[in-house]
Amino acid sequence: MRIGVLARAAGVSVPTIRYYESIGLLTPPVRQSGQRIYSGEDLKAIRLIRHCRDLDFSIDETRELVASVQRRSPCSETKSFAEKHLGAIRTKIAELRALEVAVASLVSGCETTCCGSAAPDCVILQPSCGSA
Numbered sequence: 001m002r003i004g005v006l007a008r009a010a011g012v013s014v015p016t017i018r019y020y021e022s023i024g025l026l027t028p029p030v031r032q033s034g035q036r037i038y039s040g041e042d043l044k045a046i047r048l049i050r051h052c053r054d055l056d057f058s059i060d061e062t063r064e065l066v067a068s069v070q071r072r073s074p075c076s077e078t079k080s081f082a083e084k085h086l087g088a089i090r091t092k093i094a095e096l097r098a099l100e101v102a103v104a105s106l107v108s109g110c111e112t113t114c115c116g117s118a119a120p121d122c123v124i125l126q127p128s129c130g131s132a
Contacts, residue, residue, distance in 0.1 A: 006038045008048040018045065023073060025049055025063055 020026035020124045026045055029036045048069060052062040061081070068078055109123040119125060 001038050001043075003036050005040065006046070009043055010050065012046060012050060013095075020046065020049060022060065025059070025066060056089070061085065068128060 001009070003014050003017055005054050007017055010017075017026065021028050026042065026049070029038045029042060031037065034062065036127060045066065049062055052065050057065060067080065068081075106124045114121055
C-alpha cells in the first residue's frame with residue numbers, strides 16, 4: 001500500500017510516518033517506481049507505535065517496546081517496563097497535585113489581598129510567595 005493509504009489506515013499523518021522512518025522506529029519500505037510500498041506489518045508497527053505514544057511512552061521507550069515485539073520478548077519484560085512507566089506517571093501526578101495546591105493558594109491569596117491592584121503588586125507574581 002502507498003503511504004497515504006497507510007496513513008489513513010493507521011490514523012496518522014504522512015509526515016508522522018516519514019518521521020517514524022527518519023528516527024528508526026519504522027523500517028523504510030521497499031520502493032517501486034520511486035513510490036514507498038508498505039505492508040500489513042508496517043501498519044501493525046505504526047499502530048503499535050501510536051499506542052505506545054498514546055500511553056505517553058517516550059520515543060526511546062517506544063523504540064524499546066517495538067524492539068521487544070520484534071525480539072518476541074517475554075510479556076514479563078514488557079510488564080516490568082510498564083511498571084516503571086507507571087511509577088513515573090504516579091510521581092508526576094503527585095507533583096501536579098502539589099503544584100495545584102500551590103497555585104490554588106496563590107489564587108486565593110490574590111482574591112483576598114491584592115485583587116484589583118496592578119500586576120507588579122499581585123501576590124501571584126511575587127517570587128517569595130510563589131516559589132516552592
